[in-house]
Amino acid sequence: MSEAYHIPVLLKESIDGMSIKPNGVYVDVTFGGGGHSKEILSRLGEHGKLxxxxxxxxxxxxxxxxxxxxxxxxNFRFIKRFLKLEGVKEVDAILGDFGVSSHQFDEGERGFSIRFDAELDMRMDQQTGIxxxxLINTYSEEQLSQLLWQYGEIKMxxxxxxxxxxxxxVKPIQSTxxxxxxxTPFFPPTKVNKFLAQVYQAIRIEVNQEMEALKEFLLQTPDLIKKGGRLSLISYHSLEDRLVKRFIRDGKFSGAPEKDFYGNMLVPFKKTGKLITPAQTEMRxxxxxxxxxxxxxxxx
Known part of the structure; x- marks a missing residue:
């Protein structure tokens, strides 16, 4: 794996959280540069599978x-279907490191970054979708406003x-x-990059249907993970983190968790430990x- 492609985040913490058994079956739903996958393989025995x-x-x-x-x-939203094709019905743990890889940001022609002049693409799979x-040239004013507010948290x-x-x-908008x-003229000069990054985040999330894909993926995990198995999930913005937090806590994304006749919560997972964030050394x-x-x- 090229370190330049993507430096794995919270590597030890996320893999420790999977509680790996040498001969278990594991899934990394966000392969990217392969950093997390290599660490999982280093802990597997000869009959383990990733x-x-x-x-x-x-x-x-x-x-x-x-x-x-x-x-x-x-796309990991189809996890159950593709694992079934591999003959896999149950796994011991699933890892997800969501968001965009360093490689995708750094490949200028992909259009993910405000730093490069490129065609506005932003598709993680460049062979499908819009x-x-x-998106920018076809969505209605109301749709654009809604996605910038919802996914970019932009007040204006x-x-x-x-x-x-x-x-x-007057003319189609085709490049970054x-x-x-x-x-740029809408933002304070000292915060232009921050606000543009929020705009790009909003468009990227919509282009790749990231929230829908995350929800579909999470809803399939209770059927896939064995009793005592683990979900180890890394999020980068509040929208993703909120979905992950609610799902692990309540087994759903809104409303109160289901309860049985006796008032006991019917949830598929229990959280283990506290929220984990990177140490100062990793952030540096x-x-x-x-x-x-x-x-x-x-x-x-």
């Missing part, structure tokens, strides 16, 4: 040559949506530089780990 998911074709360059390892090129450019979302719609009526130039070494939050659940 399945990894990644929808980004670039992840193939980090393929691990190990008979105990299988890379499945698919690109960021298509209506103003930005209006500006986008007015601009594209065009979008940056249009929106890897700036992108700053917002990481690790939550671990154990199957009841």
């Amino acid at each position: 399945y990894a998911f990644d929808q980004d074709h670039d992840a193939q360059q980090n393929l691990i040559n190990d008979s105990r390892f299988t890379l499945i090129q698919a 690109s960021a450019s298509e 979302s209506r103003k930005l949506a209006k500006a986008i719609v007015e601009e594209r009526s 530089s065009e979008l940056n130039a249009l929106l 070494q890897n700036n992108r780990s700053r917002s990481a939050k690790l939550r671990i659940g154990e199957k009841l």
